[in-house]
Amino acid sequence: MPLDTSTYHLSHALLRLDGRRWNELRRLHAQISTQASADGSSYLEMGNTKVICTVSGPGEVRGGGGGGRKEGLERENAIVNAEVSIAGFSGVERRKKGIGGGGGGGKGDRRTMEKIQNVIAAAFTDIVFTHLYPHSTIVITVHILSSDGSILAASLNAATLALIDAGVPMKDYVVACTSGLTPPAADIGEGDASDPLLDLRGGGGGELRFWGGGGGGGGERVCVCVMESRVRVERVEGMLAVGVDGCKQVREILDGVVRAQGRRVVGSVVRQGGR
């Protein structure tokens, strides 16, 4: 077994198991417009967490989801729905059914999935200018291909990209990352050593008490804040600050991806126009 994080206090450098320092993100790699058939799509990697996201809509209300067709038709605003699936091969162990994921039994997985769905839907209902699309729905579909922690954050980031790709107007980017705390050092004597950490990996990391945060872009508006375990209230501020800081970094990366895509699109339009 590798050393755990508490040992890494040793050097006061606080190196994590994967060699990152406390305030560093994992490598974030994103692509946009990955599936031509979808209205909007994206592929995003945060370390070994890999998600693919497609957006369909805004379109006419389909039957079923969102409280029935009739109700949907009467609505003034568009409904944002999210569907999340976790691939059976995403975790360390392969699950028989396609819903399996990171940890816990099937029931826990389903709960995780539902939670992610609800959080994504709520977040984007808030951020998308839904009043522009009455009587319609926007469906965000997220597939988690490989899960190594922070799947909620990765899903939110991927969804932002896919929505931009689909051309859905939004107030701002929704960017997300996780932050957590180092476990209280097993050997005390170093004061109240519990430092905030950014962008947590999946299980076995030895990091405790993590939560997901999502920032609403440049205005530093926090639109999603999910606590995944109990944390002392004094710690929240530090974690929040680290999380917001991480979100800013994520935003820059995503922005870069979007702008690169923009240039590509503009370039191809110009080329086509010239022809």
Add this chain to the structure above:
Amino acid sequence: MTSLKRSTADPYATNISSKVFVRSTKSGKVQKIVRELYLRQDIPCSSRLCSICLTNAPADANGFIAPFILSEKPAGTGNFPTGHYLVPDTNALLNGLDLFEQKTGFYDVIILQTVLEELRNRSLPLYNRVIGLTKSEDKHFYVFFNDFRLETYVVREHGETINDRNDRAVRRAVSWYGEHLQHSLKTSNKAKQCPAIVMLSDDKDNLRKAKAEKLSACSLSEYVSGLEDANRLLDMINASRQEQGSRTTIGQQLYPDYFSLSRMMTGIRAGTLHQGIFNVSPYNYLEGTVHVPAFDKSLLILGRENSNRAISGDVVVVEVLPKAQWKAPSTKIIEEDTLNKNENAETEEGATEAVVSEQERRALQEEVKKTHGNNIEGRPQPTARVVGVTKRNWRQYVGHIDSSSTSVATQGRRQQTVFLIPMDKRIPKIRLRTRQAEALFGKRVLVTIDSWDQESRYPIGHFVRSLGDLETKGAETEALLLEHDVQYRPFPKGVLDCLPQEGHDWSVPASLDDLGWKGRRDLRDLLVCSIDPVGCQDIDDALHARPLPNGNFEIGVHIADVSHFVKPNNAMDAEASIRGTTVYLVDKRIDMLPMLLGTDLCSLKPYVERYAFSVLWEISKDAEIINSAFTKSVIRSREAFSYEQAQLRIDDRAQKDDLTQGMRTLLMLSKKLKQKRMEAGALNLASPEVRVQTESETSDPVDVKTKELLDTNSLVEEFMLLANISVAGKNYEAFPQTALLRRHAAPPKSNFEELANQLKVKRGFSLRTESSKAVAESLDRCTDPKEPFFNTLVRIMATRCMMSAEYFCSGTQSYPEFRHYGLASEIYTHFTSPIRRYADLVAHRQLAAAIEYEQLDISLYSKARLEEVCKNINVRHRNAQMAGRASIEYYVGQALKGRVVDEEGFVMKVFSNGFVVFVPRFGIEGLIRLRDLATPEPESIFDAEEYVLRVSGSIKVKVELFQKVVVRISDVKEEFTGKRKIKLDLVKS
């Protein structure tokens, strides 16, 4: 369709690697783990010579940059005159960690991450010791994360073993360090000499490759030979690995192979093998027991071959032997010294002898014959053999060199093999190779066991240090502290820094507006006093009582407010939690907290104001509790009484002041409380307690007295119990999951079986054991009108049948399990002695949070953390008790030195070749062997059913259980353990 493949122009790609490893989980699943690895260039070399690393050293969350560790001018040796940094590989640390802990050398050491990780897999205790070294400020040990640094990261090549890869990583780091420092010195233009980077390894292949790469590298012994004091240091290198090559060829396997790990795990899961802790009987070194969860009674492990290299305390896996081999536990005393006295440590090299020596075999045969009876005692019991050891619990052992084990006629400083005889009789002799055998004879020596090979009859160890001459007070005290794992080093600076700045002059702030008064009640006007043993300096508790207008009484127990001074998670708290308890030896006290707190600022000394934590009750005349309250307070104790003084004052009718009246009230109520407790079924148990009187100046023991118990003793005890119970209830109510409590489990019925049978057979008493009340009542009936001590003797024996009480975290047990059997209380904790027990300090913090005086520290919310604390303090508590007893034993021996006394005693246990006598006057028990009665050893008939030993032949005596005898007590130096011991001789039966 766009390709999803990651673009090759990824700016990060060069410094991302991934670590892939396969692990198997506890449930047997195999998982493949893939982890990213971010390689970086900002990991400093931490040498003060280096200016490059200083500029890009990383900061932690608070912007703190760790100071550089490796010194500018490291020490040089003959081979490396310009100074050197050491880089040990894993083997070097495994073989010679004791060397690295030396004060005379081994400074400026670079511990590589690769090495540290490997070490952790190989040996957790060694790993922890290395971590300890890296924390010490003067040793300059630096952990270099070579696997995270881009330049030093090494990818495992195809077909390369993990060991080769790690060795290569070590060499890469060594060469990088050299180049890096040289480069750094060149750029900074400082005219300094570059220290050599020396790799230490005991792996020949690694050394050869390092030399081929032109690195400085040497083996441990090569390196040590170049230092001063080489002989002593050479002895400290792990013995087992040095001689491997030479032994394996001639050696014949004396012990069976261990099962493979997977076979053991499968067996345990299937229920065919069992796991438990191996315990050796203190009376018979060849007999061990293992308690396994599957059975109520322990499994017996007889003989050296079956115990298969397990040492008392190891966690072993055992296999039950076929029924034909079941045996009864022996009724015979077998001591290693008598059987294997004249072995020569050197002869073992010949390796022709068997594990079981001829004498041993005879002794075993005799036993089998004896146990063919069909009574309870002699009924064959399941036996087992050890098939594997899951966890070695080897520690450092104190002992002395067996002078008979080697030829003393040695020339000069030749290395020779000697036996070390541990003080602990349950530990086998340890073979030791040393160059300083002569110097070590007659000394107390600390050693470590390195290994126990199949070809070796005894474990092999190496010398750590010498404590001093046998039987000197210093050496013996240190030995017993080491043997009981008591931390006795002076408090480090970090701990002392946590003390209040004012030192001795600290006082309760005069102004009531001061922060210290916030939330405190002013109880200075109460007539509080403390009652403690004579000369007590760390006064934990004080009491008061006053009548209330409604005819009831207000009773207060005031406890030193230690939690005000010891804040959670600072260095002092950490030290206290490790020490766990203050240890009381006869002439010495090893404090849990620094003196300034324990005997001054916290201590509720008379006539001064002190912070306290008070429990206040309203109690009716019939000792019914009307209500209770808890508060932080300030008190001023009026007087510090000793038990005797307090008793005199209460008994003196002329004294009519309020303080004395208060004490009388307390005494009156305490009697009623005790009465109630006894009615509820509390046990009145006895343990032999003696006090050693010492000359005040020299603290040489003069006399031994049994402790007297006065009414005032029980006065204090009753109210402390009451306070503890009240606090336990309150803490549990506030923190149902994480209250620290103390429980005393009901003993399983089988524990009493033997005693009940003995009482029935010998005296016709029946011992009922269905509840603590039944036990209490039947113990009360066990009296002998002619012999008042008989009852106490039975109580002492009953006490030994009990379970020991333990601390636990309330979330780990269900409420009915909280019960304290001995006190017959539903719930109990320790609250009243925070100066000397860490558990009380935790209870204080929890109570303070429960009454909303302060916020509870986060660590006390964590069940896992509390369980860890409980586990530690349980062990420390037990060790402290044993150390205290050992100290008394030593001093009783010293007090009786040169004296011969005839004294009455009682037979406590009868064996087929001896019996144990308990002498109440000195609180000692001793073994009398038949061969001590007369030589040659007289014939005897042992009736196990009747507990009678009839000796015939040259001397005719009949010894039976509970019999009163007169023994002659003299002292003798026990050759085997080197302890001065009491020797008992039968005078009259």
